[in-house]
Amino acid sequence: MDLKKYRRVEIFNSLAEGMRKKGFCKTAEQMQLKLEKLNQDYRKCKDNNNKRGATPKYMPFFKELEILFSIRPTFEVIEGGVATAAVEFVQIPIVNISDEAGKTRDVINTVDVICTYIYVLQMRTIKVAHIRYMGEFNNILVLDLEHKSALFKTVMTELTQNQVKVLKNLMEDQRQWERGMLEQEREFQKQQNESLLTTLQKCLENIHSNAPYKILHITCPISQSDQFTKTDKICTTVTKKVMNIRKTCPLILQMEIAKYKRM
Numbered sequence: 001m002d003l004k005k006y007r008r009v010e011i012f013n014s015l016a017e018g019m020r021k022k023g024f025c026k027t028a029e030q031m032q033l034k035l036e037k038l039n040q041d042y043r044k045c046k047d048n049n050n051k052r053g054a055t056p057k058y059m060p061f062f063k064e065l066e067i068l069f070s071i072r073p074t075f076e077v078i079e080g081g082v083a084t085a086a087v088e089f090v091q092i093p094i095v096n097i098s099d100e101a102g103k104t105r106d107v108i109n110t111v112d113v114i115c116t117y118i119y120v121l122q123m124r125t126i127k128v129a130h131i132r133y134m135g136e137f138n139n140i141l142v143l144d145l146e147h148k149s150a151l152f153k154t155v156m157t158e159l160t161q162n163q164v165k166v167l168k169n170l171m172e173d174q175r176q177w178e179r180g181m182l183e184q185e186r187e188f189q190k191q192q193n194e195s196l197l198t199t200l201q202k203c204l205e206n207i208h209s210n211a212p213y214k215i216l217h218i219t220c221p222i223s224q225s226d227q228f229t230k231t232d233k234i235c236t237t238v239t240k241k242v243m244n245i246r247k248t249c250p251l252i253l254q255m256e257i258a259k260y261k262r263m
Helices: 009-021 028-050 061-072 101-218 222-247 250-263
Strands: none
Touching: 009 028, 061 250
16 A cells, blocks of 8 residues: 555545544644554564564554555546545454554554455456456457468468369479370371381382283283283282371281281
8 A cells, every 4th residue: 555645635534424424523733643653663563573583563453454555446436526435443452451542542543444445446447357358358359260260261261272283283384294104105096007108118119020920920811911911910909008008007007917828
């Protein structure tokens, strides 16, 4: 508790009014002086108890002063003056053994009023702070969830786009590879066709050069003119078929070559 906060006249005036209702006529200045005196005694006792190895010392109303001076409440100012609350007084009986009994009783009443006033304000402040804290905490949770949701959507969108790009690249690579393989296959088929045509032409040339001798040797009754005529017909027929075979597949070409080789 900071005494500077209680040097304001309004607070001590309100405490003086509470004391007046209880039948004690004390001014605000007197209450301030008594409170400062109690504060000095409390500080001395507490400093002595905090020293290592020192014998603990106690004073009357030490616990009440501990509550009074060690807590820093937050006061809420209302329009028209200082906020007031219902005050519950707790009377602590003491034995008056000297002329200072009246002063001691006044000090007790002052401490009771201040402690009760501080306690009520402290409870009210704690309640308001708790409600405010829960509201701010809920707002933070909502903002955090919204941020995480937006971040998750962004990450999933980027991941999907990256996957689509990767799939497109893979498909394009696959198409390029297929085109290359088709080109290689066409080139290979072209080379095979050219090789087969070359072989067929050589075979036909051999057939044309050796046909008269074979026909004369095999078919003796046939005349020489008939033999040449038959050979020319065979060569003409083979040449036409070769021209047609160039437009067909290699399998048919191989079958034709095998057929004429057996002739």
